[in-house]
């Protein structure tokens with residue numbers, strides 16, 4: 001299947017025919033464009049950038065397209081490189097990424113389900129934070145600095161001071177429910193493209209509890225560098 005897609009992709013570009021679209025074609029383009037040299041999907045790929053196994057749960061197709069097209073236009077200092085790929089190939093990559101909702105991890109074998117982590121909620125919460133992709137919006141160890149459009153201050157909140165404002169129950173409830181419509185800075189302006197996912201749809205109570213334990217353990221001084 002992979003070989004067929006590669007051949008048909010090359011054929012389409014050589015003959016200037018409509019290139020293949022949809023998730024299967026997008027998966028082939030993802031590998032051709034070298035995305036897996038920095039991103040994991042399931043246990044394949046490497047951890048130079050965020051794990052994308054859950055990326056379709058946390059980002060809309062609209063934002064994925066905009067970010068992949070020109071990462072620095074969204075976040076000036078991002079280490080995600082701009083790749084010159086055709087609009088059609090990018091569209092197919094977005095189709096592929098938007099439907100990644102954890103299916104590439106085998107049932108019962110998500111990274112935070114390792115037996116060694118079950119008894120240590122803070123360590124488990126940290127693995128969840130990184131591999132479920134909180135880190136892609138809230139930064140390494142909750143340090144923040146990630147942009148959003150039309151929100152006060154222009155940034156997604158940092159999370160390394162939540163211990164000051166939240167009880168554990170409040171924090172768990174917040175993560176569970178998410179924020180589908182972040183408040184607009186300009187009420188007449190466009191809706192923010194980044195929203196806080198409702199993690200209760202995907203994570204169970206023990207996992208949400210581990211995340212809250214981890215967040216409550218953070219302090220602004222304690223950030224480790226670039227852990228994906």
Ligand code: HEC
Pocket residue numbers: 030033034035036037038039048049050055064067068075077078079080081083093097133136137
């Ligand atoms: C040289 C390494 C590298 C390559 C190659 C790369 N990326 Fe990235 N990517 C990153 C890094 C690092 C980030 C995190 C950016 C940040 O934190 O500012 C990122 C972020 C992302 C995000 C946002 C993830 C999130 O959870 O918010 C997506 C989506 C993405 N990359 C897709 C791709 C696609 C598609 C390709 C191939 C066309 C690709 N990347 C190639 C390093 C890379």
Ligand code: HEC
Pocket residue numbers: 058059128129132133134135136137138148156157158159162171174175179181182183194195196197199211
């Ligand atoms: C796609 C981006 C995105 C991802 C991924 C994400 N969040 Fe958020 N998060 C947001 C945004 C945006 C807000 C602010 C919402 C608002 O306007 O109130 C937020 C708010 C929060 C808050 C409230 C912060 C405060 O200052 O009151 C907590 C806690 C939180 N997120 C935890 C998490 C955890 C834990 C994860 C991973 C399981 C996660 N987030 C993943 C975008 C994201």
